[in-house]
Amino acid sequence: MKDYKALIHQWMEDHREEGIRLLQRMVQAPSTQGNEAAAQAIVAEKLSEMGLEVEIWEPDGQELQKHPYFYSPRTEFKGSPNVVGVWKGTGGGRSIILNGHIDVVPEGDHEQWDHPPYSGKIIDGKMYGRGVTDMKGGNVSLLLAIESLVQLGIKLKGDVIFQSVVEEESGGAGTLAAVLKGYKADAALIPEPTHMRIFPKQQGSMWFRIWVKGRSAHGGTRYEGVSAIEKGMKVVEHIRALEEERNRRITDPLYKNTPIPIPINIGVMEGGNWPSSVPDLVKLEGRMGVAPEEKMEDAKREMEEWLKMLGRLDPWFEEHPPVLEWFGARWVPGSIDLEHELMNTLVNQYRSVLGQEPVIEASPWGTDGGLLTQVGETPSIVFGPGVTEMAHYPNEYIELDKVFEAAEIIALTLIHWCGAESVGRN
Amino acid sequence: MKDYKALIHQWMEDHREEGIRLLQRMVQAPSTQGNEAAAQAIVAEKLSEMGLEVEIWEPDGQELQKHPYFYSPRTEFKGSPNVVGVWKGTGGGRSIILNGHIDVVPEGDHEQWDHPPYSGKIIDGKMYGRGVTDMKGGNVSLLLAIESLVQLGIKLKGDVIFQSVVEEESGGAGTLAAVLKGYKADAALIPEPTHMRIFPKQQGSMWFRIWVKGRSAHGGTRYEGVSAIEKGMKVVEHIRALEEERNRRITDPLYKNTPIPIPINIGVMEGGNWPSSVPDLVKLEGRMGVAPEEKMEDAKREMEEWLKMLGRLDPWFEEHPPVLEWFGARWVPGSIDLEHELMNTLVNQYRSVLGQEPVIEASPWGTDGGLLTQVGETPSIVFGPGVTEMAHYPNEYIELDKVFEAAEIIALTLIHWCGAESVGRN
Numbered sequence: 001m002k003d004y005k006a007l008i009h010q011w012m013e014d015h016r017e018e019g020i021r022l023l024q025r026m027v028q029a030p031s032t033q034g035n036e037a038a039a040q041a042i043v044a045e046k047l048s049e050m051g052l053e054v055e056i057w058e059p060d061g062q063e064l065q066k067h068p069y070f071y072s073p074r075t076e077f078k079g080s081p082n083v084v085g086v087w088k089g090t091g092g093g094r095s096i097i098l099n100g101h102i103d104v105v106p107e108g109d110h111e112q113w114d115h116p117p118y119s120g121k122i123i124d125g126k127m128y129g130r131g132v133t134d135m136k137g138g139n140v141s142l143l144l145a146i147e148s149l150v151q152l153g154i155k156l157k158g159d160v161i162f163q164s165v166v167e168e169e170s171g172g173a174g175t176l177a178a179v180l181k182g183y184k185a186d187a188a189l190i191p192e193p194t195h196m197r198i199f200p201k202q203q204g205s206m207w208f209r210i211w212v213k214g215r216s217a218h219g220g221t222r223y224e225g226v227s228a229i230e231k232g233m234k235v236v237e238h239i240r241a242l243e244e245e246r247n248r249r250i251t252d253p254l255y256k257n258t259p260i261p262i263p264i265n266i267g268v269m270e271g272g273n274w275p276s277s278v279p280d281l282v283k284l285e286g287r288m289g290v291a292p293e294e295k296m297e298d299a300k301r302e303m304e305e306w307l308k309m310l311g312r313l314d315p316w317f318e319e320h321p322p323v324l325e326w327f328g329a330r331w332v333p334g335s336i337d338l339e340h341e342l343m344n345t346l347v348n349q350y351r352s353v354l355g356q357e358p359v360i361e362a363s364p365w366g367t368d369g370g371l372l373t374q375v376g377e378t379p380s381i382v383f384g385p386g387v388t389e390m391a392h393y394p395n396e397y398i399e400l401d402k403v404f405e406a407a408e409i410i411a412l413t414l415i416h417w418c419g420a421e422s423v424g425r426n
Numbered sequence: 427m428k429d430y431k432a433l434i435h436q437w438m439e440d441h442r443e444e445g446i447r448l449l450q451r452m453v454q455a456p457s458t459q460g461n462e463a464a465a466q467a468i469v470a471e472k473l474s475e476m477g478l479e480v481e482i483w484e485p486d487g488q489e490l491q492k493h494p495y496f497y498s499p500r501t502e503f504k505g506s507p508n509v510v511g512v513w514k515g516t517g518g519g520r521s522i523i524l525n526g527h528i529d530v531v532p533e534g535d536h537e538q539w540d541h542p543p544y545s546g547k548i549i550d551g552k553m554y555g556r557g558v559t560d561m562k563g564g565n566v567s568l569l570l571a572i573e574s575l576v577q578l579g580i581k582l583k584g585d586v587i588f589q590s591v592v593e594e595e596s597g598g599a600g601t602l603a604a605v606l607k608g609y610k611a612d613a614a615l616i617p618e619p620t621h622m623r624i625f626p627k628q629q630g631s632m633w634f635r636i637w638v639k640g641r642s643a644h645g646g647t648r649y650e651g652v653s654a655i656e657k658g659m660k661v662v663e664h665i666r667a668l669e670e671e672r673n674r675r676i677t678d679p680l681y682k683n684t685p686i687p688i689p690i691n692i693g694v695m696e697g698g699n700w701p702s703s704v705p706d707l708v709k710l711e712g713r714m715g716v717a718p719e720e721k722m723e724d725a726k727r728e729m730e731e732w733l734k735m736l737g738r739l740d741p742w743f744e745e746h747p748p749v750l751e752w753f754g755a756r757w758v759p760g761s762i763d764l765e766h767e768l769m770n771t772l773v774n775q776y777r778s779v780l781g782q783e784p785v786i787e788a789s790p791w792g793t794d795g796g797l798l799t800q801v802g803e804t805p806s807i808v809f810g811p812g813v814t815e816m817a818h819y820p821n822e823y824i825e826l827d828k829v830f831e832a833a834e835i836i837a838l839t840l841i842h843w844c845g846a847e848s849v850g851r852n
Binding site: 261 | 436569629632633634635644645646647648649653655656658659663677685686689691692694695696697699700701702703704705708711712713715754755789791818
């Protein structure tokens with residue numbers, strides 16, 4: 001096994017400039033929602049060059065929206081293709097999906113960037129740009145891992161299915177489309193920016209909106225009205241109690257360092273429109289975390305039942321129950337068995353390449369791993385080189401060394417997971 | 427005295443149709459802010475007809491805004507004249523200001539009105555329309571009171587100064603302009619819609635805005651942030667405690683039937699803009715009631731000091747103190763001595779005309795009486811025929827009988843307050 005490690009390490013050293021140049025080209029193709037085609041063309045070209053069987057298609061929004069797990073602000077994906085490259089194995093090995101999203105969140109205010117957001121500028125070993133960490137850096141790790149094996153003439157027994165999907169940032173319609181096309185494997189690896197931590201479990205989440213009613217009155221006689229703001233505050237406190245209740249049940253050691261494993265965040269509170277009127281309506285919007293092994297439907301039901309208890313705390317809610325809506329984005333939770341062979345393999349290769357123990361945690365956010373796990377029946381691990389804290393922020397960057405370290409670990413993982421024709425030979 | 431009462435009552439009976447027609451014409455001239463000229467022309471014509479000395483002028487916004495009590499969303503009053511009519515007394519009597527505002531609040535959504543909002547339609551003794559209760563009905567009571575005395579040949583000793591002002595609904599710039607022009611009297615009467623209750627004291631109010639800070643974070647790791655919504659809720663609760671504290675001090679028997687004499691209303695709460703982000707800023711807007719005898723500056727200072735105590739309750743506020751702003755409208759509190767002779771006179775004439783005891787209370791809202799009291803040194807009573815609950819609402823109406831009852835009471839009050847040349851004669 002040592003020889004593979006040395007071979008691959010050397011290959012990475014030899015192809016460092018090309019790898020960096022590939023990442024830079026991908027960052028310089030801004031792939032915000034609706035504008036993914038140019039970046040996908042670079043990926044497709046690379047896959048063809050390596051000899052993979054490439055499929056490119058625009059997801060069919062009309063079909064997708066019939067699926068219960070579909071969410072996207074759009075149903076038309078013209079100009080937003082998925083790209084999949086299949087490296088067929090020689091047979092008898094385990095298959096793997098390597099999944100990364102090509103879409104990036106908008107760069108926001110350019111004033112907040114020290115360099116133009118799509119420059120791909122390199123300073124002190126870090127490349128800067130929107131999407132470099134979330135998650136084009138991870139995608140390049142995958143491409144380098146495959147390319148190293150191809151160029152070194154290593155033949156895998158199991159299939160490697162590389163997926164460059166759209167729409168992860170908006171709810172996962174790209175991965176859902178790939179799953180519904182029939183792509184499946186024995187396990188999956190997603191190099192989202194974990195900063196080299198291994199996440200065998202991913203928290204899901206759903207957005208909710210709650211309308212809280214009051215009764216209007218003039219502020220000078222506010223006692224004649226009922227303040228929707230005061231009632232809304234009670235609802236917020238009630239939800240805080242639900243969060244405590246739900247987190248009390250989480251005993252998973254992967255969460256031992258997480259103060260609130262599955263938070264319920266109240267992100268928006270808006271009510272009233274006139275200083276001297278008693279507000280009669282408040283809108284709350286938030287995000288409910290869903291435990292990795294929890295069903296979203298169960299979490300929804302728990303929130304619904306919990307809100308019904310408000311009537312016992314305050315008779316106002318008996319007659320004016322808050323109205324709960326599930327809206328907008330949601331990310332399906334995902335997980336893999338901690339004893340799953342892909343976990344063992346990845347952890348071992350991590351140790352082997354970096355000479356230290358990996359940090360293994362549960363993610364505080366969702367990824368497309370949830371859809372792969374729950375819809376695609378493909379258990380998923382999330383592990384990638386990107387800097388977690390920089391995702392979605394101005395001056396997003398990645399440490400280039402990590403891209404190559406991840407590529408080495410992934411290449412070795414592929415050999416051990418899929419099996420290699422020549423494993424015994426060296 | 428009986429004869430005056432009978433004479434005036436008869437005069438009102440005889441001029442009922444003309445009075446109603448006058449009110450209807452005034453309602454049919456929509457006098458929202460900036461559009462007061464047509465309604466004021468009707469008033470000015472009426473005053474001239476009765477033989478009063480009429481002054482018409484557009485307030486000088488440039489001059490007015492130098493005054494500490496000026497508030498208006500505008501500083502240009504072109505097309506928005508004040509109208510004052512002076513009925514000079516024969517000498518030796520007490521003077522009075524009769525003040526009413528001509529501006530009306532916008533009619534809002536026409537769909538919510540059963541009849542067009544400026545129809546002045548009459549059904550079952552009630553006239554409907556925007557401004558009919560707040561406060562053109564009261565203004566017509568004043569005009570009928572003066573006209574009855576003029577036509578009956580009764581000569582008053584003291585001056586009667588009738589003021590039809592703009593801008594009451596936006597902060598009182600019209601009355602302030604009249605005060606600054608030098609109009610002053612021994613007392614004032616304002617027929618705002620009290621539904622025939624007598625308000626010797628009027629609550630003032632001020633608008634405030636509080637910015638509460640938090641620290642942003644992703645909702646999945648919300649424990650890394652500080653929710654401005656949760657901190658905002660603490661501020662709301664702290665203000666509720668201030669309201670309790672301030673109202674504990676109110677022992678005035680005029681407030682004995684008022685659950686919260688000087689409320690602090692939180693009318694607006696707005697924070698956050700993304701369900702899965704921890705909100706980093708919340709805006710609160712509200713109205714602080716000011717006691718009739720309280721100085722607005724003292725009330726402001728109390729709020730400012732109170733907010734400073736937040737740091738002791740939660741160290742977050744120590745480093746991130748909420749920012750308090752006084753903005754927008756404010757209404758100066760007003761009052762008259764309960765033993766003031768105009769109070770005695772009004773109460774007596776009320777009893778005499780209606781054969782029952784008047785309800786005497788403190789108002790839960792401000793009027794231009796505050797400016798007359800505090801800037802114009804003219805103590806003021808608020809008493810009028812309009813239906814309090816309908817002010818500012820769709821389907822605003824007034825009971826026409828009340829307009830004439832108020833007119834009778836006011837006419838007799840003028841005789842007794844200003845003195846009449848012929849009082850002894852009958």
